[in-house]
Amino acid sequence: MASLNDISKGSQGSQLIDLNGSEKRNDYMDYMSHLQNSAAQLRYENSVLKNDNANLVSKLDRAVSKSRNGVEIPENATTAEIAEALEKLNDENCRLKREMERLIRSNTRYRVAMQNKDPSLIPSEEQDKSFFNSDDSGGRLCQCEYILNEILEAVSYKLETYEKHIWEHRLATLTSERDEIAVQNISLVDRLAEIEAIIKVDHVLAERFNVPLEGCDEKNQILTLHRKLGFALDVNQQLERRLAFETQLSRSWQSNMHTIVSEVSFF
Structure with missing residues (x-):
């Protein structure tokens, strides 16, 4: 039989286990x-982050929808001024895109640092910023909200001066220029016809400028009209090329805006 000491030791061991x-x-x-x-x-x-992203994308969609047709340009603006304005707009969109990419990278660092509870993942120049905006653990919002708000404010600030109907304004401007040139062409043709009529009835002027007398050569009159018509057509072609250039600039701007919206939506 086991001794009392052995039984006591076994009982103590089981209690420890x-x-x-x-x-x-x-x-x-x-x-x-x-x-x-x-x-x-x-x-x-x-x-919270998903809701903020959804709100941001919705606001960007509305902003892009309101400015989809471009910037507001005065009706009396020249082609050079419009091209310069669109070029500045394109440069500003590129700058905003780079800034947005920087903010997204910074936001990613904050998110990883928050999940790992490791502030060392944040660059030293940004470590003075807090992860959260409140001491309440139930209602704290991560730094992502501030970064997304910065993106929204930057884009909204640049879009607030942009209005609709750029092509309506631009087309009206080009149409006005074309009509003005057409009127000038008609006036020029009339003036040339008057001068030519004066020369043709004057023997001295006709001989000096090598112009046949009135009724001598109708073919020359037809050739003159063809030359004038060709000049007018050339002016119209130049206007069409300028309009195509403006269209290309506007499409490039719209592409940049859609890129910003898609990148924010993806994030």
Whole structure:
């Protein structure tokens, strides 16, 4: 039979095993509770970020829709002024795109640092910024919201001066220029006809300028009219080329705006 000492030692050993197992279970339960709380916090922050992204994309869509037809240009603006304005707009869009990419990279660093609870992942020049805007753990918003708001404010500021109907204004301007040139051509043709009529009835002037007398050569009159018509057609072709150039600039601007919206939506 086992002695009383052996039985006592066995009982103490089983109590130690039970105690160790209980402590491990408690640690495990605490760890699982911590994981659940962390997961709930991350889900909440993710929900807030998704809502902010959705609001930003919606606002950008409305802004792009309002400015889809371009910038407001005075009706009396010249082609050179319009081309310069569109070129500046294209450069500004490129600058905004680079700034947006920088903000997205910074936002990604903040998100990773927040998830890993590791501030060392943030560049030293940005470590003075807080991850959250409140001490309330249930209502804290991550730095992503500020960065997205910066993007929205930058784009909205540049879009607030842009209005609709760029091509209506530009087409009206080009049409006005074309009509004005056409009127000038008609006036010039009439003036040349008057001068030619004076020369043709004067023998001295006709001989000096090598112009046949009135009624001598109708073919020359037809050739003169053809030359004038060719000049007018050439002016119209120049206007069409300028309009095509303006159209290309506008499409490039619209492409840049759609790129900004798509990149923000993807993020």
